[in-house]
Amino acid sequence: MTLVMERPATETLPVEEAAKETGGLVILACSGDLERTWATLILANTAAALGKPVTIFFTFWSLFTLVRNDRGTTGENWMQKMLATMNPGGETKLKLSKMNFMGMGPAMMRSLAKRYNVSSPQELLDTAKEMGVKLVPCQMTMDMMGLKREDLIDGLEEPGGAATALAAADGSTTLFI
Amino acid sequence: MTLVMERPATETLPVEEAAKETGGLVILACSGDLERTWATLILANTAAALGKPVTIFFTFWSLFTLVRNDRGTTGENWMQKMLATMNPGGETKLKLSKMNFMGMGPAMMRSLAKRYNVSSPQELLDTAKEMGVKLVPCQMTMDMMGLKREDLIDGLEEPGGAATALAAADGSTTLFI
Amino acid sequence: MTLVMERPATETLPVEEAAKETGGLVILACSGDLERTWATLILANTAAALGKPVTIFFTFWSLFTLVRNDRGTTGENWMQKMLATMNPGGETKLKLSKMNFMGMGPAMMRSLAKRYNVSSPQELLDTAKEMGVKLVPCQMTMDMMGLKREDLIDGLEEPGGAATALAAADGSTTLFI
Numbered sequence: 096m097t098l099v100m101e102r103p104a105t106e107t108l109p110v111e112e113a114a115k116e117t118g119g120l121v122i123l124a125c126s127g128d129l130e131r132t133w134a135t136l137i138l139a140n141t142a143a144a145l146g147k148p149v150t151i152f153f154t155f156w157s158l159f160t161l162v163r164n165d166r167g168t169t170g171e172n173w174m175q176k177m178l179a180t181m182n183p184g185g186e187t188k189l190k191l192s193k194m195n196f197m198g199m200g201p202a203m204m205r206s207l208a209k210r211y212n213v214s215s216p217q218e219l220l221d222t223a224k225e226m227g228v229k230l231v232p233c234q235m236t237m238d239m240m241g242l243k244r245e246d247l248i249d250g251l252e253e254p255g256g257a258a259t260a261l262a263a264a265d266g267s268t269t270l271f272i
Numbered sequence: 273m274t275l276v277m278e279r280p281a282t283e284t285l286p287v288e289e290a291a292k293e294t295g296g297l298v299i300l301a302c303s304g305d306l307e308r309t310w311a312t313l314i315l316a317n318t319a320a321a322l323g324k325p326v327t328i329f330f331t332f333w334s335l336f337t338l339v340r341n342d343r344g345t346t347g348e349n350w351m352q353k354m355l356a357t358m359n360p361g362g363e364t365k366l367k368l369s370k371m372n373f374m375g376m377g378p379a380m381m382r383s384l385a386k387r388y389n390v391s392s393p394q395e396l397l398d399t400a401k402e403m404g405v406k407l408v409p410c411q412m413t414m415d416m417m418g419l420k421r422e423d424l425i426d427g428l429e430e431p432g433g434a435a436t437a438l439a440a441a442d443g444s445t446t447l448f449i
Numbered sequence: 450m451t452l453v454m455e456r457p458a459t460e461t462l463p464v465e466e467a468a469k470e471t472g473g474l475v476i477l478a479c480s481g482d483l484e485r486t487w488a489t490l491i492l493a494n495t496a497a498a499l500g501k502p503v504t505i506f507f508t509f510w511s512l513f514t515l516v517r518n519d520r521g522t523t524g525e526n527w528m529q530k531m532l533a534t535m536n537p538g539g540e541t542k543l544k545l546s547k548m549n550f551m552g553m554g555p556a557m558m559r560s561l562a563k564r565y566n567v568s569s570p571q572e573l574l575d576t577a578k579e580m581g582v583k584l585v586p587c588q589m590t591m592d593m594m595g596l597k598r599e600d601l602i603d604g605l606e607e608p609g610g611a612a613t614a615l616a617a618a619d620g621s622t623t624l625f626i
Contacts, residue, residue, distance in 0.1 A: 257318035
């Protein structure tokens with residue numbers, strides 16, 4: 096198993112064992128913090144690599160993980176503008192720049208992660224899509240934040256709500272992150 | 273079951289009831305953040321509307337969701353006074369005013385929510401009670417925070433502890449929020 | 450069951466009921482906040498007292514719960530030094546001193562907890578080890594934070610990753626805290 100996409104061959108669970116694990120993984124992602132975004136995507140991709148069906152619901156701050164970079168930098172809606180104002184530091188990626196990470200700053204964490212071969216959230220998100228992880232944006236959050244479907248990245252499921260999340264949760268390992 | 277040794281006989285779930293809850297939803301609410309309070313109540317009410325048995329345990333900061341408004345404003349104990357001192361902004365509802373919500377402020381979020389027809393935490397809590405969602409305050413937190421039963425809103429279950437929460441969790445979708 | 454080590458005999462769940470609860474408890478601990486550390490250890494120890502198998506994975510900030518005190522105070526690596534710089538208040542235990550706890554401060558919370566017979570995180574951790582709770586440090590976090598095995602307390606399982614956590618989660622109540 097690996098958290099580190101550069102080293103895919105470190106998985107030690109045999110396929111048979113993975114096949115026995117019939118239950119899927121459902122993550123209700125709420126936080127926009129870097130470490131929780133990392134945990135969400137690392138768990139999701141690991142479960143997908145084990146052959147499990149995986150679904151992530153992105154609500155509240157986590158939804159910004161799915162905002163297109165070019166929307167984030169152009170700031171074409173009020174939310175982007177406000178968040179940009181709140182984050183004058185000049186980080187190139189808005190969805191990382193709003194994270195303080197207990198004073199360390201996301202830049203330091205990204206540097207550390209790179210040194211230890213941990214993929215960036217963007218890379219992990221790309222991998223998730225390639226591995227068939229279902230990415231579901233929360234419709235209510237989109238409405239509240241003024242985000243439209245075209246503000247979000249490609250390859251997502253149809254927006255859903257709490258009932259969608261709960262239906263997926265039945266019989267699965269379900270985590271609120 | 274109790275986390276709090278003063279009331280050892282508060283375990284109330286009969287075996288029959290536990291058996292009936294095969295696919296219920298149990299939320300261990302810990303956070304007092306507005307978005308997580310929202311997520312807790314929206315998931316709980318949605319599950320209840322789907323016919324699932326739902327139990328929410330309110331521990332630590334989430335317990336303030338259950339404090340009566342008139343207690344919050346009068347500040348008759350040290351905790352209320354301290355929290356009031358920490359929140360000089362004049363929000364009418366203490367349990368909302370202590371939330372910063374990443375700099376946006378709860379007032380803006382409430383305004384947005386209203387515009388997009390998302391109920392306030394208070395409305396969602398009222399709905400939860402009407403739909404039979406079991407609301408269990410954490411006895412240990414009550415003791416630590418100096419909160420008495422009469423400081424909390426009506427319609428709650430008997431205060432409980434970790435064992436109560438774990439008994440309810442068996443066989444249910446269980447989320448720590 | 451008790452969270453409160455001073456009064457161990459108040460457990461009320463019959464042995465039969467405990468035996469029926471075959472599913473274990475798996476906690477993916479991510480947060481370093483005092484109240485979440487408390488919740489993690491109280492739930493873990495309560496479940497262990499009920500006879501359940503319990504595993505805690507310590508990732509990101511939660512890993513500091515497992516750092517030896519003498520490492521924390523000496524600050525022999527850059528992370529310790531940086532965290533020490535961020536926390537000039539002179540708390541004797543680093544892993545508590547980095548918590549703000551919504552302005553109350555950990556000292557006040559510890560004082561309250563003592564008054565109401567709630568054990569400290571350190572006491573709860575010792576109890577967890579005595580009760581057979583499996584404590585698994587996250588290898589990736591150790592790498593990122595520059596923590597070596599000898600920086601951590603004794604009595605831990607071998608460091609593991611996401612696949613280890615997911616394998617343990619199958620069929621168990623699983624909480625992300």
